[in-house]
Amino acid sequence: MAVPFLEVEALTKSFGGLLAVNNVQFRMENKEILGLIGPNGAGKTTLLRLLTGILKPDSGSIRFQGKQLVGLKTWDIVNMGVACTFQNMRPFRRLPIIANVMVSCLSPRAMKRGEWVKVVESKAMDALEFAGISDMALEKASTLSQGDLKRLEVARAVATEPDLLLLDEPFGGLSPAETDLMAKSIRRLHKGGRFGRLHSEGPAMIIVEHKLQQLMKIVDRIIVLNFGTLLAEGKPDDVVNNPQVIEAYLGQGGGQ
Amino acid sequence: MNIIITGLITGSMLALLAISFSLIFGVARIVNIAHTAFYMVAAYCIFSLTGKFGLNPVVGMMIAVVVVTVFGLLAYKFLIDPIREHEAAVLIATIALAMIFQEAVMLIFTGDYRTVSALIEGYFIVMGVKVFFQQVLTFGVVLVVLALLWFLLMKTKLGLAIRSTAEDREVANLMGMNDSRLAMITMGVSVALAGFTGAVLAPLTVLSPYMWMEPLIMMMAVVVLGGLGSIKGSFVAAYILGFTEALVVFVIPKGAFLKGSVALTIMILVLLLRPEGLFGVSFEEER
Numbered sequence: 001m002a003v004p005f006l007e008v009e010a011l012t013k014s015f016g017g018l019l020a021v022n023n024v025q026f027r028m029e030n031k032e033i034l035g036l037i038g039p040n041g042a043g044k045t046t047l048l049r050l051l052t053g054i055l056k057p058d059s060g061s062i063r064f065q066g067k068q069l070v071g072l073k074t075w076d077i078v079n080m081g082v083a084c085t086f087q088n089m090r091p092f093r094r095l096p097i098i099a100n101v102m103v104s105c106l107s108p109r110a111m112k113r114g115e116w117v118k119v120v121e122s123k124a125m126d127a128l129e130f131a132g133i134s135d136m137a138l139e140k141a142s143t144l145s146q147g148d149l150k151r152l153e154v155a156r157a158v159a160t161e162p163d164l165l166l167l168d169e170p171f172g173g174l175s176p177a178e179t180d181l182m183a184k185s186i187r188r189l190h191k192g193g194r195f196g197r198l199h200s201e202g203p204a205m206i207i208v209e210h211k212l213q214q215l216m217k218i219v220d221r222i223i224v225l226n227f228g229t230l231l232a233e234g235k236p237d238d239v240v241n242n243p244q245v246i247e248a249y250l251g252q253g254g255g256q
Numbered sequence: 257m258n259i260i261i262t263g264l265i266t267g268s269m270l271a272l273l274a275i276s277f278s279l280i281f282g283v284a285r286i287v288n289i290a291h292t293a294f295y296m297v298a299a300y301c302i303f304s305l306t307g308k309f310g311l312n313p314v315v316g317m318m319i320a321v322v323v324v325t326v327f328g329l330l331a332y333k334f335l336i337d338p339i340r341e342h343e344a345a346v347l348i349a350t351i352a353l354a355m356i357f358q359e360a361v362m363l364i365f366t367g368d369y370r371t372v373s374a375l376i377e378g379y380f381i382v383m384g385v386k387v388f389f390q391q392v393l394t395f396g397v398v399l400v401v402l403a404l405l406w407f408l409l410m411k412t413k414l415g416l417a418i419r420s421t422a423e424d425r426e427v428a429n430l431m432g433m434n435d436s437r438l439a440m441i442t443m444g445v446s447v448a449l450a451g452f453t454g455a456v457l458a459p460l461t462v463l464s465p466y467m468w469m470e471p472l473i474m475m476m477a478v479v480v481l482g483g484l485g486s487i488k489g490s491f492v493a494a495y496i497l498g499f500t501e502a503l504v505v506f507v508i509p510k511g512a513f514l515k516g517s518v519a520l521t522i523m524i525l526v527l528l529l530r531p532e533g534l535f536g537v538s539f540e541e542e543r
Contacts, residue, residue, distance in 0.1 A: 052430060078432035092423045095416075103420040106413055107432020117413055160432055 003066035005030040005204060006164060011060035013043075013050055020046040021057070022228035028204060028221075030163075033190060035215050035236065036208045038225035039248055044208045045087055047225065048166045051206075052084050053077045064164065079107055081163035085153035087172060087208070091141035098137040100152060101127045104159035124159060126196030131155035131185060147178040154182070158189060158198065165189075165203045171211045183214055212240065224248070257385040259502045265391055267498025268398040269457055273471060274478040274490040275405065276449035281484065282422030284439035286336060286346050290353040292468040292475060294447050298324045298454030299463050300361055303372050313373070317455040321448055328447025332440060340439070354468060362465040370463040394456045401452060402491070408445075409487065418442055473516055474501070477523040482534055489534050497522065 006028045013021040021043045028034050036044050049055045051062060053074040062069040069077055083104075092100050101124035128134040131151040136144070144152060150170060157165055170186065171179045192202030209215040215222075215236075222239040224231040226248040232239050239245055277291045301320035305311045311319070331353055339345040374390040381387070409415035417438055421428040429435055461467070478497050482489025500522065501515045508514065526534075 054426060054430070073434070073436070074426075074429040075432050075434045078430060084430060086427070090424055090427050092420050092427070094423055095419060099416055099420070102416055103428060103433065104431040106417055117411065120413060156431060 004028075004063070005032070005065060007061075007063040008051075009061045009063075011047070011050060011057050011062065013046060013055060013057045019228045021050060021225075023060075024225070024228070024230050025060075026223055026230065026233065028206070031190075031202055031204050032221065033205045033207065033219045035219035035222040036206055036225065037210070037212065037215070037222060037239075038231070042225040043228040044225055045168055046228075048084060048168055048206070048208065051077075051166060052082060075107070078160060078162075081161075081203075082166065083157040083160045083162035083164070083203075084166035085150075085157050085168055085170065087168040089146075089149040089153050091144070091149060091152055093140065093142040095141060096138050097133065097141050097144065097152060098124050098128065100141050101125075101155050101159050104156045107160055123197045124155075126198045127155040127159040128152075130158060130189070130195040130198065132181065146173045147175065147182075150174060150178075150182065151185070154185060158195075158200070161199060161201075162203050163201065165205045167205060167207045167209075169208055169210065171209055171214055179211065179214055183218060186218060216240070257383050259499070259506050261385070261387060261391060262505070263495070263499035263502035265395055265398075265460065265498070266501055267495035268395055268402070269453055269494075270471070270474055270478050270498055271402060271491050271494035272398060272449055272453045273475045274482065274494050275402075275487055276446040276453075277475055278479060278484065278487065278490055279418065279422075279449075280439075280442050280446040281479075283418055283425075283435070283442040284340065285343060285425075286340070286439075286443075287343070287350065288446070289347065289350040289472065290331070290357065291350075291446070291450050292472040293354040293357040294324050294328055294450040295454035295457075295471065296361065296463075296465070296468040297327060297357055298451035299372070299458040299461070299467070300365060300370075302455055302458045303365070303370050303463055306372065307370075313459075320455045321451045324451030324454070325444055325448040328451075329440065329444050332443040336443075337436070337440075354472075358465050358468065365463075365465070367465055372458040372463065374459045390459050394460060397456050398453075401449070405449070406487075414441065470516060474519050477519040480523045481526050483532055486534075493534060 004027050008027070009025045011021055011024045012019070024047065036047065038044050046055065050057050051069070053069060053072055057070055060070070064080060064082065067080065092103070098121065102120050105120045105123045125134060125137060128137055131154050133148050133151050133155065136148070141152065154170065170182055174182060186205070189200055190202050190205065192200045207215060207219060219236060221234065222236050223233045224239060224245050231248060232242045232245050273292060273295065277288060280286050280288055298320045301323050302313070302316045305316035305319055306313050335349050335353060336346055339349060374388070376389045376393060379386045379388045409419060417433060421433055421435055421438055425435055474497060478490055478493045481497065482491070482493030497519055500518060504515045504518050
């Protein structure tokens with residue numbers, strides 16, 4: 001059997017007494033788009049942070065293209081081809097927007113040795129172009145609106161030319177029009193191709209999102225987390241109609 | 257006039273020290289108390305290279321900077337890096353490091369005051385005040401280095417790496433920045449600058465094993481006044497304090513011993529009134 005693209009096994013992480021991620025396992029194929037949903041506090045973001053090595057799991061394993069990620073430094077993981085965006089955007093506020101993206105272009109993965117600043121800059125520009133905010137490249141990042149910050153996040157992640165892209169609430173706080181734009185960008189990225197100097201193989205993606213309607217249109221498969229455990233997994237339609245899932249969502253948000 | 261000259265030179269020296277101190281703090285959250293100890297080591301290096309071995313002072317300066325940088329990198333690799341996650345431990349380790357340097361210098365050179373001869377002798381007179389060529393030279397060289405440093409930070413890839421990591425280390429890591437290696441490089445740059453400051457200042461000052469303490473206090477005051485992590489702030493604050501110090505010394509001739517306390521008073525006032533400093537950005541809650 002071929003080596004699975006991403007294989008997460010018995011992954012557990014607790015904060016004090018709270019089991020944030022409890023014995024989670026799943027697999028995903030190359031180029032697959034996986035939706036990750038669940039009520040607030042279900043451990044979605046924690047799971048993403050475990051995948052990128054910001055947090056160290058208590059136990060379990062994460063294999064990416066056959067290589068163990070647990071124990072590696074964040075930057076090594078990124079250079080293996082995993083990129084992510086933040087739920088609450090975290091730009092380098094004091095740097096110009098273009099410089100924000102240039103930082104990702106500095107990673108060994110995105111850069112061949114000895115490239116000049118100009119080359120890095122034009123690559124970053126292409127990433128901004130892709131995200132649709134290239135006209136604001138020289139402004140300070142602190143001047144951006146919510147929607148544009150999201151796009152900046154995407155541009156930064158795309159600039160590392162990842163094989164696996166983790167998007168934490170890409171539609172969060174966006175207006176319906178902006179959401180559509182973002183969804184379009186995601187689909188375009190997934191199709192792959194060249195965006196200026198950037199090359200996209202059409203990365204696999206894990207998307208955490210609460211706006212289920214939009215999410216359903218993009219993803220191939222959905223997994224549901226609740227209280228840190230894997231609750232359900234399957235095709236989008238099956239998952240949403242799963243009584244356990246409905247129960248979990250209503251149970252936390254509902255009227256009791 | 258004298259005030260201006262002294263102010264400019266003290267200010268430039270403080271600017272270099274404070275900026276290089278901020279660099280390593282920004283990137284690696286290392287509070288390097290030994291920073292000015294490196295500056296002292298450089299001065300003593302020059303003293304022994306030119307005095308004992310009769311080397312050309314310029315060559316001596318270069319060697320001194322290299323030696324100090326090597327010391328700095330070794331100290332980082334073996335003393336600081338292993339405990340880098342514990343900020344308090346790093347703080348204590350750098351204090352210890354400063355002490356080690358001080359005692360080593362004491363052993364080798366004894367506690368006597370030493371002087372280094374000027375690179376160029378002579379002076380010219382402006383508005384009735386002697387200006388030594390050495391003073392002009394030091395000031396000029398420091399300005400050139402400050403300009404180079406600005407170029408490094410604003411226009412190069414290394415500069416971008418430093419500025420981004422200083423702002424948000426976690427995010428920079430997530431964008432593929434190897435912050436351990438970057439910290440090492442930054443430590444090298446930072447210590448080299450401290451060494452350089454010691455080297456260019458040596459001919460204008462008196463060398464003693466305790467010469468690191470006073471600049472350390474002044475440097476801290478500059479960093480606080482300018483705002484932690486703000487290069488521009490450090491630059492402006494350095495000249496403000498440089499001139500203040502010069503003023504105190506000249507206006508109250510008997511009050512020269514007060515200059516340290518004036519700096520500290522300014523530092524305390526800033527901390528009380530405007531904790532983020534002149535240009536500082538208040539640090540957001542660590543997530």
